[in-house]
Amino acid sequence: MARAVMRALKRVLAATVVWAALGASAAGAEWRSWCADEGAGASLGWHFYCDRQEEEPQEPQSVEPVPAPSSDETTPSATERIQALRKALEEARAEAILDPSPANVTAYLRLQQETLQRAAAFSDAFRRTVWATPELDYTLRRPVGALAKQVWSDERRQARDAALARLGERYGLIYLGHAGCAGCKVFGPLLRAFATRHGLDVLAVSLTGEALEGWPEAVADNGRAARLGLGNAPVPALVLFDTETKRVLPVGFGVMAEDEMAERIFALTALETGHDY
Numbered sequence: 001m002a003r004a005v006m007r008a009l010k011r012v013l014a015a016t017v018v019w020a021a022l023g024a025s026a027a028g029a030e031w032r033s034w035c036a037d038e039g040a041g042a043s044l045g046w047h048f049y050c051d052r053q054e055e056e057p058q059e060p061q062s063v064e065p066v067p068a069p070s071s072d073e074t075t076p077s078a079t080e081r082i083q084a085l086r087k088a089l090e091e092a093r094a095e096a097i098l099d100p101s102p103a104n105v106t107a108y109l110r111l112q113q114e115t116l117q118r119a120a121a122f123s124d125a126f127r128r129t130v131w132a133t134p135e136l137d138y139t140l141r142r143p144v145g146a147l148a149k150q151v152w153s154d155e156r157r158q159a160r161d162a163a164l165a166r167l168g169e170r171y172g173l174i175y176l177g178h179a180g181c182a183g184c185k186v187f188g189p190l191l192r193a194f195a196t197r198h199g200l201d202v203l204a205v206s207l208t209g210e211a212l213e214g215w216p217e218a219v220a221d222n223g224r225a226a227r228l229g230l231g232n233a234p235v236p237a238l239v240l241f242d243t244e245t246k247r248v249l250p251v252g253f254g255v256m257a258e259d260e261m262a263e264r265i266f267a268l269t270a271l272e273t274g275h276d277y
Contacts, residue, residue, distance in 0.1 A: 089115055160262050163270040164198040170244055171269060173202045173251075176225055176237040177218075179210035187236040187255045188214035194258045207235065240268060 092108040177184035192214040204215035240249040
């Protein structure tokens with residue numbers, strides 16, 4: 001009897017184990033189906049945890065080495081240093097304006113004094129270099145001192161008069177005007193005196209065919225101005241005609257003083273472009 005009971009118990013226990021295994025498998029499948037659905041898994045509650053799927057190991061990404069900064073990056077340029085000084089001065093000034101405490105004002109004044117000292121040092125070095133390097137001294141070409149300027153002006157006048165005396169060897173002067181021009185009534189006699197003083201020959205052309213003030217011998221235009229490319233030019237007009245290149249060089253339009261005419265003619269005929277500046 002006892003043996004029969006033991007055998008029955010063993011059969012019940014074996015059935016229980018099989019049932020448990022089958023139930024666990026079904027529960028696991030159900031568990032995985034719930035976890036596969038994010039919406040369902042989220043509704044299971046905070047005490048319900050889905051097993052994470054094992055992720056495939058990823059190869060570590062190679063990290064490129066950062067290049068070492070060059071000397072240009074580590075050492076600020078002179079321009080950057082100047083900008084930093086200006087920024088510091090502006091910041092100190094703004095700070096002193098917004099909060100004019102003795103400390104802020106003192107800090108600003110010290111920076112300003114340092115900046116002025118740098119400027120003074122540069123200015124002094126600049127002039128000393130110019131004094132010692134004649135090719136860099138522009139005042140040798142255009143003096144600023146009273147005595148040197150007078151000497152330069154005398155030499156300039158002599159060179160200008162010599163150029164005007166030789167003007168007829170290559171250039172001719174043409175004067176354009178008309179009888180009703182108010183400026184021509186002033187400029188005509190002035191040009192006559194200038195031409196007489198320097199021995200210049202001038203061809204006076206009247207655009208209206210009438211006599212010009214100071215130039216009774218003026219010839220009628222008859223298309224001369226148009227051929228010279230000055231058909232619509234304002235008057236009075238004074239131009240140079242280059243007999244070698246057959247080019248017209250305008251001296252000026254409107255009333256000009258004698259010194260101004262002489263200087264322009266000298267620059268156009270005796271000086272290279274860029275030499276006089």
